[in-house]
Amino acid sequence: MAQSTTRKKPVGRLFVMGIISIALYTALLSNQDLVLSMFGKGGMYAFLPIITAFAFSVIHGSFTGNFWTVLGIEAARKKKEGN
Amino acid sequence: MDIAANFINLDALTIIYLFGVGFVGGLVSGFIGSGGAFVLTPAMMSLGVPGLVAVASNMCHKFPKALVGAIKRAKYGQVDVKLGIVLGISAEAGVLYGAHIQESIKKAFGDAGSNLYVSVAFVVILALVGGFVLRDAWKTYFAGNADAEEKMGLLPLWVRTIKIPGTMVYFKSLNARISILFTIPLGFATGMLAATIAVGGFIGVPSMIYVLGAPSLMASATELVIAFVMGLGGSFKFALSGLVDIRLAMIILAGSLFGIQLGAIGTTYVKPFMIKVVMGVIMVIVLFSRGLMVPVYLAQLGLIDKLDGSTVSVLKTTSFGIMIFALLLGAFIVMSAMWSGRRAEQRREAQLHQPSRVLEHGEI
Numbered sequence: 078m079a080q081s082t083t084r085k086k087p088v089g090r091l092f093v094m095g096i097i098s099i100a101l102y103t104a105l106l107s108n109q110d111l112v113l114s115m116f117g118k119g120g121m122y123a124f125l126p127i128i129t130a131f132a133f134s135v136i137h138g139s140f141t142g143n144f145w146t147v148l149g150i151e152a153a154r155k156k157k158e159g160n
Numbered sequence: 161m162d163i164a165a166n167f168i169n170l171d172a173l174t175i176i177y178l179f180g181v182g183f184v185g186g187l188v189s190g191f192i193g194s195g196g197a198f199v200l201t202p203a204m205m206s207l208g209v210p211g212l213v214a215v216a217s218n219m220c221h222k223f224p225k226a227l228v229g230a231i232k233r234a235k236y237g238q239v240d241v242k243l244g245i246v247l248g249i250s251a252e253a254g255v256l257y258g259a260h261i262q263e264s265i266k267k268a269f270g271d272a273g274s275n276l277y278v279s280v281a282f283v284v285i286l287a288l289v290g291g292f293v294l295r296d297a298w299k300t301y302f303a304g305n306a307d308a309e310e311k312m313g314l315l316p317l318w319v320r321t322i323k324i325p326g327t328m329v330y331f332k333s334l335n336a337r338i339s340i341l342f343t344i345p346l347g348f349a350t351g352m353l354a355a356t357i358a359v360g361g362f363i364g365v366p367s368m369i370y371v372l373g374a375p376s377l378m379a380s381a382t383e384l385v386i387a388f389v390m391g392l393g394g395s396f397k398f399a400l401s402g403l404v405d406i407r408l409a410m411i412i413l414a415g416s417l418f419g420i421q422l423g424a425i426g427t428t429y430v431k432p433f434m435i436k437v438v439m440g441v442i443m444v445i446v447l448f449s450r451g452l453m454v455p456v457y458l459a460q461l462g463l464i465d466k467l468d469g470s471t472v473s474v475l476k477t478t479s480f481g482i483m484i485f486a487l488l489l490g491a492f493i494v495m496s497a498m499w500s501g502r503r504a505e506q507r508r509e510a511q512l513h514q515p516s517r518v519l520e521h522g523e524i
Contacts, residue, residue, distance in 0.1 A: 105410060106170070112406060113167050119402030126220055126404040127396055133410050134224030134417070141417040142232065145425065152236055152428040153505050 087143045094140035101136060105129075167405050168208050175411055178203070181487075182221070182415030188490045189416070190229050190423020192439045193383030194361025196416065197222055198446060199487045201358055202480060204408060213405050216398030218358060220409040223391030225416045226384045232424040233381035240333035240378055243368070244385025246340060247347035251360060251386050252393045254351020262355065272460035279457060281356045282450035289366050290443025297436035306431050316373025333368070333378040346371060347386070354390055361387065362443055365435075376435040377427055426494050429501025438490050445486035452479040 105112060116125050145151070168174075181203045185196020197218055204214035233239050266274040300306055316334075324339040331338065346367040354360030361383045368379035398404055427435070452475050459467045467475075 102410070102414065105407060109170070109407060116399075116404060116406050117167070117402040119400050122402070123396055123399035126399045126406045126409070127392070129406055130220055130224040130395070130409065130413070131227075133413055134228050137414060137417050138224075138228035138231075138421075141228075141421050144418065145421050150422065150425060152425050153501065 086147045088147055091140065091143040091147050094136055094143060098133075098137045098140045101133060167213070167407075170407060170411075174207055177207075178408060178411045179415035182412035183419040184415075184487050184491045185412075186225060186229075186416030186419025187423045187426075187494055188419075188438070188442070188487060189225065189384075189387075190232070190420035191380070191426050191494045192361065192423075192435055192442075192490075193365050193380035194359050194387055195439065195442055195490065196419075196487065197358045199483050200412060202483065206480065209405065209408065212398075213403050214408075215358070216395070216403040217405045217408040218412075219391050219398060220395040220404045220406065221412040221416060223388050223395055224413055225420055226387035226391055228417055229420040229424055230381065230384035230388060232421055233384065233427065236381075236424070236428055238377050238381035238427065239385060240331055240374070240382045241385055242329070243331045243333055243343070243372075243374070244382045245389060246329070246343050247350065247364065247368075247382075248386040248389025250344045250347030251351035251354065251364070251390045254348035254353075254360075255355045255390055255394055256351075257348070258352035258355025261352075269461065272457045276454065276457035276461065278356055279450045279453050281353070283447050283454065285353065285357075286362065286443045286447035286450075289362060290440050290447060292370075293366055293436050294440025294444055297433050297440055300433045300436070306433050310375050310432055312373040313370055315371055319372060331372075331374075333374040333382060334372055336373075338372065342372065350386060351390060354387075354394075360390060362439070365439060369436075376432040380427070380435050380439075381424075422498075423494060426498035426501075429505065430497040434493070434497050438493050441493065442486045442490045445489065446483060449479045449482035449486065452482070 115122060116129075181200060182196075185200055187196070189196040200218045200221075201211075201214045204217060205211060209217070230239055230244070234241070262274060262277070265277050269276075305311075319338055319342055320334075320336050322339055322342075324341060327339040327341050328337045329340045330336070346364070350360040350364035350367070353363045361380075364383045364386050365376075365379045368374040368382060369376055374382065395404065455464065456467060456472050456475055458464045459472075
């Protein structure tokens with residue numbers, strides 16, 4: 078019998094991260110004037126774009142990773158096992 | 161500083177355009193470690209974004225993208241974090257020095273002088289390194305060695321013989337102890353190139369392969385760590401002057417995080433020499449793109465006869481078009497290599513289940 082290679086797809090996580098990601102982008106784009114005036118100040122405000130970039134990469138990165146997994150596009154098994 | 165003058169208005173079409181370019185750039189970066197960024201700065205400038213803001217915003221999308229890509233590829237065992245950090249630190253110094261050279265040239269010769277320097281650096285470095293990488297990939301393919309383990313050249317073997325007390329460090333990607341002193345000029349050159357043409361990986365990856373002897377897959381994955389270290393430092397530097405347009409950076413990031421995950425997955429399906437193929441092809445095509453612009457800048461500096469407006473416009477459009485073509489071709493090669501790799505794996509799996517079924521029915 079073929080061994081079971083199907084794993085549960087992270088659909089729930091995909092939706093949660095997707096919703097948070099959309100919320101982040103909506104917040105960014107609907108408050109452009111405020112964001113640009115704060116982030117454009119420079120000096121100590123330089124931490125703002127860095128923190129924002131990290132936050133987006135964690136949330137949106139998790140969403141995009143789960144997106145491909147749910148679509149069934151995953152790494153080759155032989156390479157995964159080899160490492 | 162007039163903040164409003166630095167930042168453009170965004171409409172839906174602009175957002176879709178940046179998302180799309182980000183996706184393709186991310187796909188290529190996930191596969192070869194870098195390479196998408198060179199088209200993003202001109203792409204933003206074509207929308208009316210000032211040059212420095214475009215460079216700053218590009219960098220601010222690059223480091224989170226590289227972080228996600230590096231984590232993904234680390235799961236496949238392809239990343240040498242120690243080598244990436246060591247090279248990243250000297251690359252940071254190279255970025256600062258490269259930016260200083262750029263500023264000096266701009267002060268002395270203006271924008272045209274700076275652009276000419278960038279274009280000549282593009283043409284010379286991409287011709288030398290890109291030509292070498294592509295030739296190597298070509299030789300591997302036609303020698304029928306595409307499936308064989310990558311062989312180390314004489315230079316990495318020599319590097320391994322040099323023992324300098326107090327500087328020897330073990331790197332897992334090299335499976336050897338080498339003097340850390342060898343990494344300094346390589347990282348520095350990577351950073352200088354990043355500050356000049358926005359893609360340090362065109363030196364970083366080949367130098368890890370041909371000078372240090374890292375396997376192609378590990379070199380391209382480790383480049384993502386270097387890009388993260390360089391990008392983080394560079395972004396902070398630009399952010400101190402308020403030059404990052406976070407909207408542009410995050411929209412490009414939105415597309416590129418889809419791309420980089422896919423590119424990283426793609427590396428698990430292909431033969432290692434495909435990294436060299438994609439990198440070499442992009443480098444050689446891009447060099448023609450920049451080469452076309454050299455006469456424009458020479459004319460602006462008065463070193464050759466003035467070109468008429470329509471010629472300049474044709475050269476600029478063609479140059480940008482070739483750059484986009486290079487990126488799309490790279491993405492196409494990545495996708496088709498991944499597609500055929502996936503099909504081959506599916507066939508292998510199907511064959512694994514075939515014999516028992518055949519025997520059960522007594523067929524031959």
